[in-house]
Amino acid sequence: MTAFAPDWLYLREPADAAARATELLDPLREYLPENEEVVIRDLGCGTGSLGRWLAARLPGAQRWILHDHDTELLTHARASIPESALDGSLVDAVAEQRDVTALRAADLAGTSLVTASALLDLLTRDEVTALATAIVEAGCAALLMLSVTGKVELSPGDPLDPALAAAFNAHQRRVTGGRRLLGPNAVDVAATAFGRLGATVVRAESAWRLGPDQAELQRQWLEGWVGAAVEQLPQLRPVADVYLQRRLEMAAAGELHAVIHHGDLLVLPPSMEAAA
Template identity: 60%
Template sequence: MERLEATGSGSGFSVEWLRLRESADAAARAGELVDLLRTRLPSRAPLVIRDLGCGTGAMGRWLARRLPCPQRWILHDRDPVLLTHASENLPATGMGGEPVTVETERRDITQLHADDLADTSLVTASALLDLLTADEVTALADACAEHPTLLALSVEGRVELTPPDPLDGEIEAAFNAHQRRTAEGRDLLGPDAVDFAAGEFERRGAVVHRHASPWRLGAAEAPLLAEWLRGWVAAACAHQPGLTAAAESYLDRRLAECADGALRAVIHHGDLLALPAGV
């Protein structure tokens, strides 16, 4: 599962989980899209970068040192604990030693409008799209249509586990159905989000570039892999309670393999860069 239950003030994200996954996220993100993005951004002018749903600031820590020019990061999240952590832990300088400054805005990012982004050079988000509804992604595309937008690490619904187990496919299908669930009246896009978002940006005239960004986890990432397994199986059982008995022994087997360093996982995500026409 990509997210664990909140331990803070209602963001849906655990600081511990975000810290645990940060190195895997950094290894997975599509640097090729950043290489392309750099050619489309001003080479000297200060950049204003808005990071939506910033969490602990992992996107800023990864991206700021890959961009030239002075940078002003504006971090958006609903969780004040995460905003404080993120604002205190972004790098102080960019790719060539240029200054990086940080501001925070506590707000619901699904309520952003184009006017809110008027001064923006780049919009970023990470592990966000699959948590949104179709209407929310449409609104996001409306708000961001005039700005380069980098949306990273969206769940694509495919998992490859080695060695295989007969229950893998059933757990995967139930997890994906859980990601597409209706939550508090909201029909989440889950694994359909990247395709849907690409179409929405293209309908607004953007040129969309996509790149795979899979997690590749093995013995060196055993703590993350074990925690991901627990969440993945729990979400599958929440959607399909009839799986619970079989899933308990499945999880025991998989955690034992993980502890022995024998389990490998490729957990597929996708990155998307939308560039407005003429950028």
């Protein structure tokens, strides 16, 4: 799994929070049991941004089990989960270092909800299928947020935008360590996998909308976006270097707007129906 620096994860957290599909919360609240502790497993938790966003938006006592392979990130996450739920109930958190791709139904026993943010696009088709199977067989709900879908809108536009977007998307689908990543296909693959298992799947858009007040996030995102495109297609480098400098100057001047599209999924077990 890819490692991410805490500074980058904290920088993107406000954009993540603004993008998350809040319309998925009402059907999730209706599904979760009342008058008993809700056990939530957050896969690939990073610094805990999803827990910080979600815990205070759900009622009732909660026990968060935070999973990541990075012990430093787990330390950040466990220390920052809110102590109170939406209704003031107690929220507790524990950290477990483990490979989230190896989770099976037995590992999810007693879990009410599985969550993840910016994770599905880092997985393979087989890994997403196995995760969907584990979640459905365990009878859990799932809230899987902020998976990239491959669409980027930059304003003002540039003739090089489509070529860089295509190269970046190909990089997201690359083979690494013998694993073919899903990248922008992840939301479709996951929705199909859960649907075939009989689960109810509700999809929602969750785009980053970066304006002039987020110049530093624009800068770091641009550097990563162009860098990945060039890594995938090295012949782009001469024009990409000039492009990046031009875009960075626009971002610094407050002249750039960016919409980076993501998708969110709410999954409810086969016996439940989502209120769309």
